[in-house]
Amino acid sequence: MGQCCCKKRKDCQELTNVEQAIETVINQFHCYAVKGRKEYLTPNELKELVGQKLPHLGNCIGPLEEKIECVGDPSEARLEFGEYWDIMGDAAKGCQKK
């Protein structure tokens, strides 16, 4: 897990650097969302992603437990893409302030 995969585009659209960047962030979600079959991340998958992929920005996010607890019953905690994007936004905002 985490070493995967990450589909490459099959078509030959030339993406801009910003589009490529967005695609990179999207792909990570899919790479780590194994249990959720690319639909959602479990708390452990999120922790793994942040630990491995955001070693410098992870501190800006704040306690991951809080983000995940918000979603509901802990045993069914899952992070959907929109929530994942918001967490990446927290990292980005923290990074901005540095």
Added chain:
Amino acid sequence: MGQCCCKKRKDCQELTNVEQAIETVINQFHCYAVKGRKEYLTPNELKELVGQKLPHLGNCIGPLEEKIECVGDPSEARLEFGEYWDIMGDAAKGCQKK
């Protein structure tokens, strides 16, 4: 404008691909936020950014006017970083569904 700039990190932290991607998205904001001195985008700056940097994903965002109008008085319309990040998220969600 738009051809700029985009600070390079001076330190020698080795960022992961996800961190680099987040930084790319952040940098675009700063590049286009000329009038707002890197603090906010005007409606025209946002349109320029989306037109130039999201040619393939821009359609997923929906009408930009609506996003910007939400912010308040049109003559003072401004998009702060958090709102910009949300708009990029709309592009990402649209791209996911493709």
